Amino acid sequence: MDAVTKDAPNSLLHRFADWFPGLKLFTHYQRIWFKDDLRAALSVTAVALPVAIAYAQLTGVNAVVGLYSCVLPMLVYALFGSSRQLIVGPDAATCAVLAAVVTPLAAGDPQRHWQLVMTMTFMTGVWCLLASRFRIGVLAEFLSKPILMGLLNGVAITIIVGQFSKILGFRYQEPYLLERLLHTPQYLAQTHWYTLAIALLTLMFFILAKLMRPHWPAAMIAIAVATYVSWALSLSEDGVAVVGNIASGLPDFQAPVFELGLMRELVMPALNLAMVSFISMMLTARSFAAKNGYDIDADKEFRALGLANIAAAAAQGFAVSGADSRTAVNDANGGKTQLVSVISALIILVIILFATAPLAYIPASALGVVLVIASISLIDIKALWRLRKRDNGAFTLAVITLLAVLFIGVIPGITLAVLLGLFQFLKVVMRPDDQVLGINQKGILRSLGKSDKVKPIAGILIYRFNSPLTYFNAVYFKRRLLTRIADQSPPVETVIVDAVSCFSHLDLSVMAMIDELYRQLKTQGITLILAGRKRELLAWCEASGVDTGDGGIVIRPDLTMAVRMLQNYKAAVSQGLAPQVRKQDDPDEVLAHSLL
Structure with a gap:
C-alpha cells in the first residue's frame, strides 16, 4: 500500500513533465x-x-x-x-x-x-x-x-x-x-x-x-x-x-x-x-x-x-x-x-x-x-x-x-x-535492396561483393531482404530469391533467409507466400531455413498453418547458428554419424545430438 501511495505522485509528476517540458x-x-x-x-x-x-x-x-x-x-x-x-x-x-x-x-x-x-x-x-x-x-x-x-x-x-x-x-x-x-x-x-x-x-x-x-x-x-x-x-x-x-x-x-x-x-x-x-x-x-x-x-x-x-x-x-x-x-x-x-x-x-x-x-x-x-x-x-x-x-x-x-x-x-x-x-519498401551473404577468412558472415575476401558457401545461399515483408512486396521477395537461386553456382541445396531483417510482424499474405516458396523449393530438392526471430516465427507459422515439423520449414535462432548446425550436420552425415531422423523427433534436438 505504501509503495502504491509513493509511486502515485511520481507517476503524476512524470506525466506532468511529459506534457510540459518547458515548465519542467x-x-x-x-x-x-x-x-x-x-x-x-x-x-x-x-x-x-x-x-x-x-x-x-x-x-x-x-x-x-x-x-x-x-x-x-x-x-x-x-x-x-x-x-x-x-x-x-x-x-x-x-x-x-x-x-x-x-x-x-x-x-x-x-x-x-x-x-x-x-x-x-x-x-x-x-x-x-x-x-x-x-x-x-x-x-x-x-x-x-x-x-x-x-x-x-x-x-x-x-x-x-x-x-x-x-x-x-x-x-x-x-x-x-x-x-x-x-x-x-x-x-x-x-x-x-x-x-x-x-x-x-x-x-x-x-x-x-x-x-x-x-x-x-x-x-x-x-x-x-x-x-x-x-x-x-x-x-x-x-x-x-x-x-x-x-x-x-x-x-x-x-x-x-x-x-x-x-x-x-x-x-x-x-x-x-x-x-x-x-x-x-x-x-x-x-x-x-x-x-x-x-x-x-x-x-x-x-x-x-x-x-x-x-x-x-x-x-x-x-x-x-x-x-x-x-x-x-x-x-x-x-x-x-x-x-x-x-x-x-x-x-x-x-x-x-x-x-x-x-x-x-x-x-x-x-x-x-x-x-x-x-x-x-x-x-x-x-x-x-x-x-x-x-x-x-x-x-x-x-x-x-x-x-x-x-x-x-x-x-x-x-x-x-x-x-x-x-x-x-x-518504392524503398516495395523494391528494397537485397544481398547474398558469404563468409570471410575470419569465419564472419558478410555481404558478397566485388572483393575476393568474402566467399560463398558451397551449396548454401544465405539471403537478406532489406525491408519488412508485407503483402505488397511478398511476391517481389519470392521472385528475387528464386532469381538468386537460379544465378548461384554450384547448385543450391539449402536456402537460409535472414528473418531478422524482413519478418517484423504477422502478415497472412506473407506466410502464405513462404508456404508456397517452401513447397516450390522442396520439389527442387532445396531446404528452406529461416534464421532469427525463432519464437515469433514458430507462433506465426502455427497460426498460419505453415508446417515447421518433420520435413517442413526449418527455423533457427540466428544466421550463425543456422550455418554452423547445417555444416556440422553435413559433416556428420558424410562420416555416417548422423542419426536417422524420425517424424516425432525435434530437428534441433537431432542436430544437437549429432554435434555430440
Whole structure:
C-alpha cells in the first residue's frame, strides 16, 4: 500500500513533465542564465516585429494580425515545446500557403479572408494534435529533405516575384507565377517611382546595418528609417502604399468560419500545411538541439506545434511554425531556455497594447523588401545542384517539386511533394535492396561483393531482404530469391533467409507466400531455413498453418547458428554419424545430438 501511495505522485509528476517540458525546465532555471536570455529576447523581438508585420501583408490580413500571431503561440510553445532554442512565429512558407488557399475562397472580402485564415490555422493545429496523439510524427518524414529543399526554393521564388508588385507599386492581375512573368514588360511600365525609391532606401539601410553592425537588427533599422521618411514627407499622399491605421489593444474576438462546404476545401490544404510546418520546424529544432547537446521528441513537438496553432487562431492570428531566422538569432545571442520566447512575447504584447500608432506609416514596399530578403535566405540552388552528384534520384525529386510549385501553384506543389515522398517511401519498401551473404577468412558472415575476401558457401545461399515483408512486396521477395537461386553456382541445396531483417510482424499474405516458396523449393530438392526471430516465427507459422515439423520449414535462432548446425550436420552425415531422423523427433534436438 505504501509503495502504491509513493509511486502515485511520481507517476503524476512524470506525466506532468511529459506534457510540459518547458515548465519542467523553468523549475530548474539557473539565475546565471537570465542575462543571456534577456539579451537574446531583445534581439529576437527586434527581428520578429518587422517580419511579423511583413508576413501579415503576405497572408493578406491586417498588419497587427502578424503581431497577434506571435504572442500567444510563443507562450504556448514555451510550455509545451521540447526545444530550448526554437522560436515559433510567422513563417514565409506557411503564410504563402495560407494566402494561396484562402484568397480565392474569400472572394475579395477582407473580413471573410481573416476568418478563413483563422479557420485554416485552427484546422492545422487539430491535424498536428491528431498526429501527436497517434504518434505518427514519422509520417511527416514523407517529405524527405530533397523534396523539402525543392519545396522551399519554389515557395521562396514565388514570394519574391509576388513582392515585386509592392516594391514597384503596381498590382498583379494574374494569380500564377508563370503568367506574371510573361507580363513583366507591361508591369514594369507601371512602376511608381516614389514607391521604388522607398524600397531602395530600405534595401540600402539594411545592407549598411549588416556591414557596419552585423549583430544589430538590420530589418528593424531599415523599416524604421523607411517609416520615418514616409511620415516626414507624407508619402502616402503621393501614392505610396502604407500599412494604415492599426487599433491598439487586444482584438475583438470573432469566431472562425465553420461552414461545411468551406471546411471541405480546407481539410487537405490544412493537412499539407501541418506537414510542411512540422518538417520545417523539426529541421530547425533538431539542428540547434544537436548543436547544444540535447534531444527533442518528434511527437511532443507535433503536439506543441498543434497547440501553438490553435492558440494563434484563438488570438485572431494565423498559422505559425519554427522560425529559423529568429531561432538562429536566439542561439547566436546565447539564449539558454524558452524564457526567451516568454520575454519576447510580453514585449510584443506591450507594443500591441500601447505603441501601434507608428506602425501605420510603414511603407508596403519596405515590407516587400524585408520579405524578399527573408525569402532569399530560403533559396539554396547550390545545395540543390550538389544533390545531382551525390544522389541523382534525390535531385530529380527536388527539381520536380520546385517546378511544380513554380508552375502549378503552391498548394498543388505541396500535394505533389507529399505524394512524391509517399511514393519514394513505398518504392524503398516495395523494391528494397537485397544481398547474398558469404563468409570471410575470419569465419564472419558478410555481404558478397566485388572483393575476393568474402566467399560463398558451397551449396548454401544465405539471403537478406532489406525491408519488412508485407503483402505488397511478398511476391517481389519470392521472385528475387528464386532469381538468386537460379544465378548461384554450384547448385543450391539449402536456402537460409535472414528473418531478422524482413519478418517484423504477422502478415497472412506473407506466410502464405513462404508456404508456397517452401513447397516450390522442396520439389527442387532445396531446404528452406529461416534464421532469427525463432519464437515469433514458430507462433506465426502455427497460426498460419505453415508446417515447421518433420520435413517442413526449418527455423533457427540466428544466421550463425543456422550455418554452423547445417555444416556440422553435413559433416556428420558424410562420416555416417548422423542419426536417422524420425517424424516425432525435434530437428534441433537431432542436430544437437549429432554435434555430440
